[in-house]
Amino acid sequence: MALLDYMQAKKLLDRYGIRSADSAYVSSADAAAKFAKGRKIALKLVSDKALHKSKAGLVKLDLENDAAVTKAYDELVGLGKKLKPYKILAQNMAGAGVEIIIGGNTDKQFGKVLLVGLGGIYVETFKDVQMRLCPITKMDAKEMLDGLESRKVVTYDGRSENEVADLLMKVSKLLTENAKIAELDLNPVIVRPGSYDVVDIRILE
Amino acid sequence: MMKPRSVAIIGASRDPAKVGNVILQNYIGAGYEGKLYPVNPNADEILGRKAYKTVLEIKDTIDLAVIAIPAPLVPKVLEQCGKAKVRSAVVVSGGFAEVGETELQEKITEIAKKYKIAMIGPNCLGVMDTRSKVDTLFLPMKKISRPKVGYVSFVSQSGAVGSTVLDVIAGEGFGLSKFVSYGNAAYLDETDILEYLMNDEETKVIVVYLEGIKRGKEFVELARKITKVKPVVVLKAGRTEAGTAAAHSHTAALAGNYAVQEAIFKQFGFTVASDLSELIYYAKIFASEVKPKGNRVAVITNGGGAGVVAADEIASSRYLKMAELSAGTKKSLRKVMPALVNMTDPLDLAGDADSRRYGDALNALGADPNIDMLMVIVLYQTPGADPAVTHEIVQKKITLNKPLLVVSVGTEYTHKQTRLLEDKNVPVYDSPISAVDALEALFEYAEYKSRH
Numbered sequence: 001m002a003l004l005d006y007m008q009a010k011k012l013l014d015r016y017g018i019r020s021a022d023s024a025y026v027s028s029a030d031a032a033a034k035f036a037k038g039r040k041i042a043l044k045l046v047s048d049k050a051l052h053k054s055k056a057g058l059v060k061l062d063l064e065n066d067a068a069v070t071k072a073y074d075e076l077v078g079l080g081k082k083l084k085p086y087k088i089l090a091q092n093m094a095g096a097g098v099e100i101i102i103g104g105n106t107d108k109q110f111g112k113v114l115l116v117g118l119g120g121i122y123v124e125t126f127k128d129v130q131m132r133l134c135p136i137t138k139m140d141a142k143e144m145l146d147g148l149e150s151r152k153v154v155t156y157d158g159r160s161e162n163e164v165a166d167l168l169m170k171v172s173k174l175l176t177e178n179a180k181i182a183e184l185d186l187n188p189v190i191v192r193p194g195s196y197d198v199v200d201i202r203i204l205e
Numbered sequence: 206m207m208k209p210r211s212v213a214i215i216g217a218s219r220d221p222a223k224v225g226n227v228i229l230q231n232y233i234g235a236g237y238e239g240k241l242y243p244v245n246p247n248a249d250e251i252l253g254r255k256a257y258k259t260v261l262e263i264k265d266t267i268d269l270a271v272i273a274i275p276a277p278l279v280p281k282v283l284e285q286c287g288k289a290k291v292r293s294a295v296v297v298s299g300g301f302a303e304v305g306e307t308e309l310q311e312k313i314t315e316i317a318k319k320y321k322i323a324m325i326g327p328n329c330l331g332v333m334d335t336r337s338k339v340d341t342l343f344l345p346m347k348k349i350s351r352p353k354v355g356y357v358s359f360v361s362q363s364g365a366v367g368s369t370v371l372d373v374i375a376g377e378g379f380g381l382s383k384f385v386s387y388g389n390a391a392y393l394d395e396t397d398i399l400e401y402l403m404n405d406e407e408t409k410v411i412v413v414y415l416e417g418i419k420r421g422k423e424f425v426e427l428a429r430k431i432t433k434v435k436p437v438v439v440l441k442a443g444r445t446e447a448g449t450a451a452a453h454s455h456t457a458a459l460a461g462n463y464a465v466q467e468a469i470f471k472q473f474g475f476t477v478a479s480d481l482s483e484l485i486y487y488a489k490i491f492a493s494e495v496k497p498k499g500n501r502v503a504v505i506t507n508g509g510g511a512g513v514v515a516a517d518e519i520a521s522s523r524y525l526k527m528a529e530l531s532a533g534t535k536k537s538l539r540k541v542m543p544a545l546v547n548m549t550d551p552l553d554l555a556g557d558a559d560s561r562r563y564g565d566a567l568n569a570l571g572a573d574p575n576i577d578m579l580m581v582i583v584l585y586q587t588p589g590a591d592p593a594v595t596h597e598i599v600q601k602k603i604t605l606n607k608p609l610l611v612v613s614v615g616t617e618y619t620h621k622q623t624r625l626l627e628d629k630n631v632p633v634y635d636s637p638i639s640a641v642d643a644l645e646a647l648f649e650y651a652e653y654k655s656r657h
Contacts, residue, residue, distance in 0.1 A: 107462055132472045133469055133472060
């Protein structure tokens with residue numbers, strides 16, 4: 001299995017109308033600062049040799065000014081020496097919200113499976129997830145969210161419930177129509193009232 | 206297979222210690238009315254019946270052959286069945302894929318396919334139909350009671366779990382329609398059997414014990430359809446799966462095959478039981494066959510404490526809530542109830558409640574549009590709770606168009622009463638907690654059906 005390039009993965013999400021944080025590869029600290037245009041950004045080192053970016057210190061968050069961006073960029077280049085080949089991804093920081101995970105997997109017996117749960121660092125601690133076979137219906141999407149122990153945290157109002165249910169339908173469609181995707185992690189997806197942003201994407205083919 | 210006019214028992218034996226002898230005895234004992242043909246090359250007569258050397262010697266057409274002979278001899282005998290145009294077969298014999306003899310199993314599967322013999326097994330208990338009195342089980346009747354005639358059908362891959370559950374069902378009032386233990390599923394598997402039961406008019410509730418699913422895609426297609434027709438209660442086998450540790454993503458680590466099976470059950474409206482007692486609780490409430498229109502529960506009790514426990518359990522459940530009695534109900538109850546009875550839910554009829562008070566309460570709450578389900582707690586230890594109360598509940602249940610169950614705890618006297626209730630299709634639970642689980646499962650299934 002191979003990890004799909006981040007920007008290619010992002011383009012694939014774009015095609016299905018799935019919003020993800022504005023992102024670009026940058027090859028210098030200046031380019032990163034230019035990408036930021038005064039916005040708060042994150043820098044991430046992307047390498048096949050590092051599967052868990054945040055655990056390895058390869059994610060620099062909340063970079064507010066050019067000085068912070070330059071410092072972070074240089075640190076990543078330092079860390080990257082052992083992880084060649086690598087790329088550095090600049091990403092607009094999504095606002096605060098609830099972190100959820102949306103995932104996809106291929107069961108050898110039953111086919112594509114869609115998963116949703118409380119995300120970020122909580123995924124493996126609480127394992128509060130719901131799964132369904134693809135393709136799902138809108139009703140399935142709502143039942144998935146309703147089935148979570150953390151449902152009141154994940155979807156605090158009707159608007160965000162609808163928004164996330166629609167998102168689940170879109171991911172289900174993506175999984176169903178792209179047979180070669182073996183595994184998919186959208187983690188975290190940051191959910192805010194009536195809106196969301198996919199912040200990290202991992203697609204394995 | 207379920208309604209055979211003629212059955213050949215291959216491996217029927219004169220020796221009471223042999224499986225073939227037990228099966229034949231069971232057929233005779235159960236009062237099977239079709240034709241019985243014992244087959245044994247070394248006997249002329251078994252249990253007073255003429256024995257045939259091979260199935261080919263029998264002039265009659267054979268609808269079902271029960272095969273209980275050593276595994277290596279099965280291919281030859283099955284071939285003979287094919288030539289004799291036997292329509293279905295239950296291969297009770299073990300000694301196939303379960304002990305590594307996969308080639309032998311493939312051989313008999315090929316023979317079954319070639320001659321279009323609907324084959325169950327090998328390595329199974331086989332089938333039972335309480336109506337046609339087909340009973341291929343090699344379990345002596347004196348050791349395991351046979352359930353009464355009912356509308357619940359039970360499917361089990363495992364013979365051991367199958368016979369245990371069967372014995373428990375025999376002690377319940379709701380009875381059984383059909384039982385299938387399919388063992389190694391060499392030819393007919395769980396999907397085939399469930400499809401048959403989905404279309405079977407004598408089956409209104411399906412209970413299934415699954416260890417694995419053989420044909421994933423086909424099973425999913427069936428799962429989509431089956432719960433739209435009738436409720437399916439599934440008892441899941443223990444988690445045996447390892448090996449998700451090496452997964453590449455969070456999702457893959459969380460979505461092992463076992464977890465996916467659970468997700469499928471949820472997605473397609475199966476009721477999942479986590480142990481044998483839950484399985485019976487659910488089967489029982491579904492067997493009572495009344496669908497709830499909503500999630501509001503009223504509790505009638507002759508014990509204040511038990512009522513409070515039930516109310517707490519309902520209030521803290523995921524989907525149910527306590528009903529509010531309508532103004533009309535309160536008014537009509539006030540006229541007939543003594544002053545010490547408060548017009549609330551739970552409706553505490555007090556420790557001296559008798560059949561009249563229960564009857565009045567059931568009339569009023571049964572007609573109340575604010576109430577969708579009724580839980581009737583009867584503590585038979587009190588002086589007023591007597592067989593007349595039992596009778597009253599049975600009578601009211603007949604005309605009631607909402608689900609009703611009884612909660613009753615006790616020993617000898619209570620058991621006598623609860624047995625009477627269950628025989629009249631009133632489900633009885635021994636705790637408010639299991640009763641609430643059952644009502645919740647009933648409500649969830651009704652919701653699933655109304656949405657899909």
